[in-house]
Amino acid sequence: MPSTKLKRWSPMACLPVAALTPSGLLEMDVKDGEVELMRRGDMDLRSDMADPMVPLSSDGSGAASTSGLKWIDRDDNLQVSLTTHRIVFFATSDTSDNQRNARFLHLSHLHQVTSVAGGMMSAFSAPRLTLHSYMGDLLLIFRESGAAKDRDDLLKFLQRAMERKAWETQQRLQEKNRASQAIASRKVGVDAIITKSNLRHKEAARLTEDAFKGDAETLLREAAQLVKVIQKYATTLEKGELGEGEDTTRLSDMMENMGMTSALSRQNYRGGTSSSGVADDYTTTLARQLADFLRPRLKACGGLMTLTDIYCIYNRARGTNLISPEDLLDAAGCMKSLRLGMSERTFPSGVKVVQSDNFDDTRMAIRLKELAEEQLTVRTSSSANGDEGLTAMQVSRTLHISALLAQEQLLASEKLGYLCRDETLETTRFFPNLFEDYLKQYSTTAKQ
Incomplete structure (x- = not known):
């Protein structure tokens, strides 16, 4: 019997579309230093305005037609990701392909965020945040256990991100680079090489002094540049260009202890059962990350890899933020139901592999x-x-x-x-x- 469900538009349809990877993960602007801060599941997005919001076209170029559509002022069962630049809302479509839809609200468009705790007899009894944006007020409602703590955590991260304005960092870095290039462009030959090297060392020294002599906020404002300096020395260590001295050993130990990585971990993620019902949100997100990581490697390996090999190369890529064998098994087990283009397979001998859907025995x-x-x-x-x-x-x-x-x-x-x-x-x-x-x-x- 055909579905009689009315076509509708909701607050999600009124936000810009967020680009996703082939596995359905958020494509973050790495060049602009965007980093994921936290993620929560089982949340609702609701409009707090009397009039319907204006929907956007699929490409975000302009307003879409509302002819024949019914306005619904809420979106239920969303997964929300907060980055240094934006709030991203994930929803899974009702179609058989289980396709994800992602929309975002840029933090530069937020004027203020307020916390509201509903009363016992109120229809809005669940803890929530009010997002005061240029397009109107939106309510972010927390449904799962520990909702009050999740609301407070998200509010804290949101306020810090809005104060730091990380999206403006790239512009400041470009201005600094242009000034340095202007100085270096006046030199030629060996003199130009020496000048560029001296400028890099001076900038690293200034960055270290300024970042660590102030408070925590000063350190965090310079985090993007610090990470670049650290990555440079990490690359130097891998190439073995610093020798085997005591300073090299100390730097290596410092890099291992810092573990500066933005990979997913259970500590910065909490969510209930996913909308597809196959696993919790941590496991499904890990499965999507794993699929994006494996897709080019499966092509190079003929379409399948053992879980043992995957465990080694994936944990090596994550650095110190490792996953357990149980996490890998759970993530591989739900790949098929998520339709990620690959799935787990067990041979008669008991060997477990991840196999591309294009693989043909x-x-x-x-x-x-x-x-x-x-x-x-x-x-x-x-x-x-x-x-x-x-x-x-x-x-x-x-x-x-x-x-x-x-x-x-x-x-x-x-x-x-x-x-x-x-x-x-x-x-x-x-x-x-x-x-x-x-x-x-x-x-x-x-x-x-």
Whole structure:
């Protein structure tokens, strides 16, 4: 029976569209120094104005038509992310593709944020924040357990972000860089190189002195530049350009202890069960981060990677903010239901992998059969005796996958009927399955 649900527009439709990654995560403006501060789930967004708000077109270029649409003054069950630049609201569509929709309110458009605690008999009994913006007043309502604390935490982070105005930092940095480039442009040759180096050292020294001699707010205002200086020395450490002295060891220890990373952790995230009902919001967000991280790597690895390999390379990329094996298993387990283009798979041997949805076992089996036929052709032409057949190590070198995955793919191809195997004391070798060809030829001859 077709749905009779009325088409509507709500406060979410009146906010600019936020760009998302292929997995549905927020694309933050890294060049402008945008960093995620906190995230909460199970929240409502409500208009606190008597008149309907003006909806925006999908590309945000202008107002959209409201013909045939019904105004609803609220959006329920949202996930809210606060960054240094904006408040982002996430909603999941009701369609079968489970697609995410994200809209944002830039902090520069906020005039004031006030906290309101509802009374016991009030319709607005849930803790909430009132966002006074240029487009009107919006209510942010907290529904899950610990709502009052979440409201206070979000208010604290919001007020700090509005005071710091991190979105203006990039403009200040560009002005400083233009001044330095103007000085360096007057020099040529070796003199220009020395001048640029001296300017970098002076700026780093000034930054360190100014940032650490003031209060915490001064330090945080200079955080973007400090991170760049630290990253520069971290790169130097990785290249081994500082030698093995005591200063190098101290700097290395300091970098490990600081753990300056903006990756997701349970400490800065709390949310209830996701709207799809498959896992909590932390796990689903981790799954989306993992999918974005793995997508280019799966292409390079033939479409699948073991969870062991993923655990190592993903934690290495996160630095000190590591995830546990249980978190990885949970995230991989909900990838299929989130439709991220990949999913978890367990081979008969018990080996767990993350596999691209584009991966085709039959196509891989045909490829392995071709490799086995090539191996036989090479051995026959060279009149070699003994070492015929295709091994897991040969497949590993040819397809650039681990020997463990190569063995699993060979066994899967055998199960599909494309290969057969010969087990010896030395190793297991695989050959093209000629029995199927013989049966086809025999069947054709018998019919004639």
